[in-house]
Amino acid sequence: MAALIVIFVLLAPPEPVWPNADDAEKFKPATPETKSEQDRVAANKHFTIAMLRIQQDRWAEALQELRDCLTKLPTHLPALQQAALAAAQLDRRDEALDYCKRAVALDAKDADRLYLAGLILAAMGNDAESLAFLERARDLPNLQYKNPTRYAAIREVLIELYEKRKANVPLARALGEVLELIEHPERYNLSAIDLRVLSKQRLAFYLRRAEALRQARQFAEAETSLRELAGREPALKKRILADIAQIEFEAGKPAESLKTLEEHFAFGESNVKTAFETLEKVYAKLGSKEFLPRLEQLAKSQPNNSAIGRLLAVKLFDAGEFKRAEEVLQSLPSDRETIPQLLRTYVKLRNAPMLLRTLRRLLQNRPGDDDLEPILAELVRDHGLLKMVAKEATAPEGSEKSNAADRERLLDLVADLAYQAREFVTAADLYRKCVAISPHAKEHRWRLAASLLRAEKYEDCVKSVDEALTEAPDDVDLFNLKASALAELGKTADAVKMLEELASRTKNAEQLVEVKIAIAAAYQQAKELRKAADLFRAVTEEFPNSSELLRVRYMLSGAYSQLGENHRAEAELQKIIDANPRHLPKLLAGANNDLGFMWVDEGRNLDRAEQMIRSALKVEPDNPAYLDSLGWALYKRGRNQEARDLLQRAATAGAGDDPVVWEHLGDVQHRLGDKKGAAKAWRTAAALHDKNAHGSTKEKGDLLRGKADGLLGKGWETKDPS
Numbered sequence: 001m002a003a004l005i006v007i008f009v010l011l012a013p014p015e016p017v018w019p020n021a022d023d024a025e026k027f028k029p030a031t032p033e034t035k036s037e038q039d040r041v042a043a044n045k046h047f048t049i050a051m052l053r054i055q056q057d058r059w060a061e062a063l064q065e066l067r068d069c070l071t072k073l074p075t076h077l078p079a080l081q082q083a084a085l086a087a088a089q090l091d092r093r094d095e096a097l098d099y100c101k102r103a104v105a106l107d108a109k110d111a112d113r114l115y116l117a118g119l120i121l122a123a124m125g126n127d128a129e130s131l132a133f134l135e136r137a138r139d140l141p142n143l144q145y146k147n148p149t150r151y152a153a154i155r156e157v158l159i160e161l162y163e164k165r166k167a168n169v170p171l172a173r174a175l176g177e178v179l180e181l182i183e184h185p186e187r188y189n190l191s192a193i194d195l196r197v198l199s200k201q202r203l204a205f206y207l208r209r210a211e212a213l214r215q216a217r218q219f220a221e222a223e224t225s226l227r228e229l230a231g232r233e234p235a236l237k238k239r240i241l242a243d244i245a246q247i248e249f250e251a252g253k254p255a256e257s258l259k260t261l262e263e264h265f266a267f268g269e270s271n272v273k274t275a276f277e278t279l280e281k282v283y284a285k286l287g288s289k290e291f292l293p294r295l296e297q298l299a300k301s302q303p304n305n306s307a308i309g310r311l312l313a314v315k316l317f318d319a320g321e322f323k324r325a326e327e328v329l330q331s332l333p334s335d336r337e338t339i340p341q342l343l344r345t346y347v348k349l350r351n352a353p354m355l356l357r358t359l360r361r362l363l364q365n366r367p368g369d370d371d372l373e374p375i376l377a378e379l380v381r382d383h384g385l386l387k388m389v390a391k392e393a394t395a396p397e398g399s400e401k402s403n404a405a406d407r408e409r410l411l412d413l414v415a416d417l418a419y420q421a422r423e424f425v426t427a428a429d430l431y432r433k434c435v436a437i438s439p440h441a442k443e444h445r446w447r448l449a450a451s452l453l454r455a456e457k458y459e460d461c462v463k464s465v466d467e468a469l470t471e472a473p474d475d476v477d478l479f480n481l482k483a484s485a486l487a488e489l490g491k492t493a494d495a496v497k498m499l500e501e502l503a504s505r506t507k508n509a510e511q512l513v514e515v516k517i518a519i520a521a522a523y524q525q526a527k528e529l530r531k532a533a534d535l536f537r538a539v540t541e542e543f544p545n546s547s548e549l550l551r552v553r554y555m556l557s558g559a560y561s562q563l564g565e566n567h568r569a570e571a572e573l574q575k576i577i578d579a580n581p582r583h584l585p586k587l588l589a590g591a592n593n594d595l596g597f598m599w600v601d602e603g604r605n606l607d608r609a610e611q612m613i614r615s616a617l618k619v620e621p622d623n624p625a626y627l628d629s630l631g632w633a634l635y636k637r638g639r640n641q642e643a644r645d646l647l648q649r650a651a652t653a654g655a656g657d658d659p660v661v662w663e664h665l666g667d668v669q670h671r672l673g674d675k676k677g678a679a680k681a682w683r684t685a686a687a688l689h690d691k692n693a694h695g696s697t698k699e700k701g702d703l704l705r706g707k708a709d710g711l712l713g714k715g716w717e718t719k720d721p722s
Contacts, residue, residue, distance in 0.1 A: 043073035050082060059089045077106050084113055093120050104133075111137050111150050119157060127161055134158050138174075144181065148188040152181055152198060159208075168216035175209035203229075203236065210243060219251035238267040242275040249278050254285040269302045276311055292319065299328070306332050313341055322348050343375045352388035355379075356410070359389075360402065363409050380421045390414050390426045394433055408437040415447065424455035442472055449481045453488075461485040474502065476511055480518040484525060492526035513539060513546045517555065524559055533559040550576050550587060557594065566598055573598075577612075589616035589626070597629040600636055609633060624653040628661045635668050644668045651681070659688035663704060670711070679708035 033041075046069035053062035066083040069076055080103040087096035100117035104110055114137035121130035137143075137154045144151040155174045162171035181188055182202050185195045206229045213222035226244050230237040241264040248257035261279050264270065276295070283291035292315060299305070299312045309332045316325035322345055329342045339362050346355040362372070379386055393414045402410070415430035431448035438444060445468035452461035465482040472478060479502050486495035496519055503515045520535035536556035540549060553572045560569035576591040596612035599605040613629045620626060631646035647665040650658075666681030682704040689701035 039072040043069045043076050043079070046072065047076065047079050047082075050079070050086075054082065054086065059086050062086050063090060063092075074102075075106060077103060080106070081110065081113060084116055088116060088120065093124060096120055100133075108136075109140055111140055111143055111147060111154070114140075115150060115154050115157075118154075122157060122161060127165065131158070131161055134161070144177075144188050148181060148190045149194050151188075152178060152190075152194060162212075163208075166215070168212040169218075172209050172212040172216060172218070172221075175205050175212065179205050179209065203233070207243065210247070214247050214250065217250075219247050223247050223251075238264060238270070239272060241267075242270075242272040242278070245282075246274055246278045249282055249285070254282045258282045258286070265298060269305050270298075271305065271307045273307075276308070280315075292316070306338070310337055310341060313345070317341070317345060317348070326354075340372055340375055343372070344378075347375065347378050347382065347385065350382075350385050350388075352385060352392050355385070356389055356392045356414075359413060360406065360410050363406065363413065376417060380417055383421055383423060386414075386418060386421055386423060387426060390418055390423075390430060394429060404437050408434055411437075412444070415451075419447070419451060419454075422454070424451045425457075427451040428455055428457070428460075440471055442468070442475070445471070446475075446477055446481070449478065453481055453485055456488070458485040458488045462489075474505070476502070476506075476514045476518070479515070480521070483518050483522045487522045487525040490526075492522055492528065495522040509543065510547060513543050513548050513552070516542075517548065517552060520559075521555070524555075524562075529559055529563050533563060550579060550581055550584065554587060554591060557591075561594075561598075566602070570595060570598060585619050589619035589623075592616045593623075593626050593629050597632065600629065600633040603636065606633065606637060610637075622649075622653055624650045624656075624658060624661060627653060628658070628664060631668070632664050635664070635671070640668055640672050644672060651684075657688055657691075659685040659700075661685075662688065666704075666707075675711045679711050682708040 046065045050062045050065035050069065053059075053065060063083065063086040066079050066086060069079040070083060073079070080099050084096050084099035084103060087093075087099060097117055097120050100113045100120070103113040104117065107113075114133050118130045118132075118134035118137065121127075121133065134154055134157055137150075138158060143154075155178050158174045159171060159178070162168075162174060178198065179202070181190055182195070182198050182205070190198075206225065210222045210226045213219070213225065223244055226240050226247070230240040230244075233240075241260055245257045245260040245264065248254075248260060257278060261275060261282065264272070264275055270276075279294070280291050283289070283294070292312075295308070295312050295315060299308050302308055309328055313325045313328040313332075316322075316328065326342070326345050326349065329338055329345060332338045339358060342358045343355065343362065346358055379389070393411055411430050411433045415427045415434065418424075418427035418430060428448055428451035431444055431451055434441070434444040435448055445464065449461050449464040449468060452458075452464055462482055462485045465478050465485070468478050469475065479499060483495035483499055486492070486498070499515055499519045499522065503512060503519070506512045506515055516535065516539050520532045520539070523529075523535065524532035533556060536552055536559055539546075539552050540556065543549065546552070553576055557569040557572035557576075560566070560572065573591045573595040576588065577595065581588050592612040593616035596609040596616070599609040600613075610630070610633045613626060613633055616626045617623070617630060627646050627650035631643045631650060634640075634646065635643040644665070647661065647668055650661045651665050662681045662685035666678045666685065669675075669681055670678035686701040686704040686708070689704065
């Protein structure tokens, strides 16, 4: 045993000998990582995974990894940069913007994050802060060499923002910098794709830059820029010369401008509107009357140029040479732009036959409503001319025959104009012709009956509706017209009985509501206001989900107002306003006006009332009732001159047959010291009250006559004005 122990000891390995006995060389265990080092390692791990997810187009997962990375290490710049991109990709604008700002705080020269922040802010409508970021990116040195794509993108966004803010000087600078890239791509290593995209807008950039310089009144630079472009692009020189002429004129060089324009016109046919506008201004500036003769020369030298022909006609018309304007227009082809000018000319010439022919052409070549509306409105105001046109329309056709459908459309158009002009008898005659052509057309029959009702031909209206009912036996609209006519004839009971029978066989809920509204309206027309109000209220209770509920409330408010129960009328109007039916703008406007007027008349809530009335006028700017309401509101607030202007507009708008408007006008005239104007307005109101045009009473008319006579003495209107 002892021998074994000796052997074991002898065979045991010797203790290792270190090459150096220095204690510093001895092994020591690694020091444990600090918390910050562990966070850095974890952050880098999350960042690496995020970059992998981005390569896989898994943006949501990538963003979460980047958030985790930034939780561990908030100043991890690459993570901030990529997080901004990922959040923007997922349309998380606020989050992306926060990452951009944090990244830029760490690296003020980070063009991509400055650009992204500016882009996000522009999309959010924060233009001022967007510009701050983009201009910092714009001013980074040598970016056009390091990253020409980003350099161009920054300027493209800046161009849109500067144009929006009308910042012409920086706009011109940004456009110039983009054009430098386009013209010298080899200097900046611009990619072929970027160059192709930018080059498509090259001409537009040049013209926009010249316009910005012109607006900034940097005329010399603008002219130089355009002349350089004309030199590079000979095919565009004709168009560019027109812009140069405009710049020269605004720079105070009319003679040079005229010379440039003649150079422009020497190229041949011109459709550049700016060229003709500048030509007219140049001749006016030079004190010359040669504009019209020169325009005629240009028109003769370019016989196929309809644009210059129309312009010549307009200028002749403006000069009062209507016959010559007509000759020019007649030589042009009928199109969407010529027809409105012809109509305007014939209205001025009061040439009914030619006006009718042009209306026929109008129906074949319909222009936009914006072009026609003011011209047709002028015809509607000229009642005498409109009657002549209607007479021509109903006369036997001469050599210019038209088919039945075209004739029907023409008659319908003239009838509609007559109806708008409140020439209801004329409108009815024209609609009769339409019915004769298309006896089964419900629309013609309804309009005929409506015209007869408005013309106070109540028996004829009833007869017309009865004929129409043979085609549409349960048409609620037709029954409504007949009920109104019967009520005017004093046959309210017959009207109600007829409508109740219709209600008994009406199965559709919405149609039933219409019938019940008609019954209530018949009572209201017959001045049985309590019955009318009770029926309107019953409809609101029986059909609370009807699409007509708010219209019924509006009619109920009118009935309460006629009964003098303003508190109830106000409650119904307030319900309409609280519902805010934006899909029914005219109904909402009516409620705002009526409640506003009620408050004004009672002298309360004047600020709010004026706002409500103005909101109604935005919907219908020429509505006489709304103009009257605003005028009365201003009168109550002591703004008498403004009030008079509005009330004069209200008195002459439409038929001018509302006695309340004339009475208000008289009150304002009286306050302004215009006794005769006040007396005339009150007298007009009295005459309208006598006609009972708006359900007024004879006593009200006598009261107003008394006021007028009290100012100037009885019989004042027949005395010598002196």
